[in-house]
Structure formats: C-alpha cells, structure tokens
Amino acid sequence: MKIGFIGCGNMASAMIGGILRQGIFSKDEIIVSNLTEEGRARSEKTLGVVTTLDNNEIVRSAKTVVLAVKPQFYEEVLTEVHDSLTTEHTIIGIAPGKTLAWLEEKAGLPLKVVRFMPNTPAQVGAGMTAVCTNDRVSEDELAEILKITDSFGCTEVIPERLMDAAGAVGGCSPAYVFMFIEAMADAAVSQGMPRKQAYKFASQTVLGSAKMVLKTGRHPGDLKDMVCSPAGTTIEGVRTLEKSGFRSAVFEALTAAAEKGKKL
Numbered sequence: 001m002k003i004g005f006i007g008c009g010n011m012a013s014a015m016i017g018g019i020l021r022q023g024i025f026s027k028d029e030i031i032v033s034n035l036t037e038e039g040r041a042r043s044e045k046t047l048g049v050v051t052t053l054d055n056n057e058i059v060r061s062a063k064t065v066v067l068a069v070k071p072q073f074y075e076e077v078l079t080e081v082h083d084s085l086t087t088e089h090t091i092i093g094i095a096p097g098k099t100l101a102w103l104e105e106k107a108g109l110p111l112k113v114v115r116f117m118p119n120t121p122a123q124v125g126a127g128m129t130a131v132c133t134n135d136r137v138s139e140d141e142l143a144e145i146l147k148i149t150d151s152f153g154c155t156e157v158i159p160e161r162l163m164d165a166a167g168a169v170g171g172c173s174p175a176y177v178f179m180f181i182e183a184m185a186d187a188a189v190s191q192g193m194p195r196k197q198a199y200k201f202a203s204q205t206v207l208g209s210a211k212m213v214l215k216t217g218r219h220p221g222d223l224k225d226m227v228c229s230p231a232g233t234t235i236e237g238v239r240t241l242e243k244s245g246f247r248s249a250v251f252e253a254l255t256a257a258a259e260k261g262k263k264l
C-alpha cells in the first residue's frame, strides 16, 4: 500500500477522490479504515479502495498514514496504533489544533510528521490545502506529498504558526460561502426567481468572482468598485451590507474559528 487513511468520512473521501482522478495512486494502493461496518461498506462501494475496520492494519500496510478522524479521537487512535508505528512512517494530521510536536509526542517515536489543512471543495478537485512539516521531512519527500494535495486542488506550504488562520480561511470558510450562496438565492426567490435557477445564479457568481480575483490579481476592493456605478443598484446593496456589519461579521467569524482551532 502507498497510503493509508485512518477514518474515511467526508474529508478523506474528498482527498481520495482527487488522488484517484489524478492517478497519483491506484485503488489497490490505498487502504482506509472506518469505525463501523456501515462506514467500511460505504468506503468500499463509493471509492473502491481496500478497506478494513482495523487501524493497526492501516499502519502495518502503509508507510504514509493520514489521520482522518475527528480531532477528539486523535489521541485514542494514536495510542491504539502505537506499537505498529516505526520511524519509517510519515504521519499526516488534518485536524485543527493537533500540532506537529503534539502528533510526534503522541506517536511516541521520532518520525516524519506533516499537517494538512484541506477543505471540502477537494471533492470537486477545487480544494485549498495548507501544508507544513517537521524537520524530518526532506525536500524530496515534501515534493511527493505536494503531488497528493495538488491532486485535489491548490496547495500552499506555510509555517505552522499560520495553520489556524488557514483552518479558518480555508478549512471552515466553505461553510460561510455556502451560507452566503443560500442567502443570495433566498433573496432571489423572494423576488420571484425559481429556486434552482437562484442557486445557479448565486453559485456561478461566487465562482466567477473568485476566478476574477485569482486571474486578474487585482485588489478585491478594486473589482468591487468596477461593479458599483454612481447612483446605481449595486452601491445601494453595498451601503446596506455595510450598515448590517457584513465585513465585521465575516472578520469575527473567521477570528472565532481560528481561536477555537488553537484550543482543540
């Protein structure tokens, strides 16, 4: 096996989807574990990879192991697989708050440790993943790891001190964007637009606006100004958003998410 995933829910499935689509590893080179037989059967059916209910089998079969369980189960899982871990392993943590030093300490031996902070748009190959590593990971090994994260979207290698910021602006923010899309669509529906069409307008507009920021490299404020004709409709909406504390609400939401990440 080339890579193992302990836990195979939303995030692991999204990452494995990209890995398979880009041919980084084949189905028989990936092994995943689930907690329940129901989860194992789902992983087998939807991903077609090798599955097990035994976390130690993952560690015995693969030298690169992604911990894709919820943060509160990290310690339990690392204790469970402790005797199967060797210094040849690379452990990849994807949970907020579980630092490189914490992961190495709980693994109980000196090994290569990596942190990913991915997000669910990885499901459609449009993820944004932050990566940091400990000193035992060489440049060549990092290059191999980046092939994995690039398979489900974009990657930025960042210092570990920025992982909580990346968690907020990358990991959590799809939820806020979905809320924004839902709210825009609700408003269009209230103006008489059929709901399906409203979601299409709202989603494509978010996608197109994001592409403009990435492709033009222009300041988002500059791009906003382009839409606001003097005495027009858009600036009325901007005035209303400012009055409702839109920017401040977003600022506070991401700060709260980052601060929570530090405490996990």
Ligand SMILES: NC(=O)c1ccc[n+]([C@@H]2O[C@H](COP(=O)([O-])OP(=O)(O)OC[C@H]3O[C@@H](n4cnc5c(N)ncnc54)[C@H](OP(=O)(O)O)[C@@H]3O)[C@@H](O)[C@H]2O)c1
Residues within 6 Å of the ligand: 006, 007, 008, 009, 010, 011, 012, 033, 034, 035, 036, 037, 038, 039, 040, 055, 067, 068, 069, 070, 071, 073, 077, 094, 095, 096, 117, 118, 119, 120, 171, 172
């Ligand atoms: N979702 C996101 O947007 C996102 C973004 C960035 C980072 N993350 C991080 O990704 C990690 C996974 O999140 P998720 O959203 O994918 O969670 P999830 O959908 O709830 O999946 C968790 C998986 O862990 C399995 N599991 C639980 N306990 C286990 C154990 N003791 N041994 C083996 N497998 C076990 C579950 O098995 P069953 O299927 O049998 O229940 C399930 O497949 C978390 O640490 C989260 O913080 C998530």
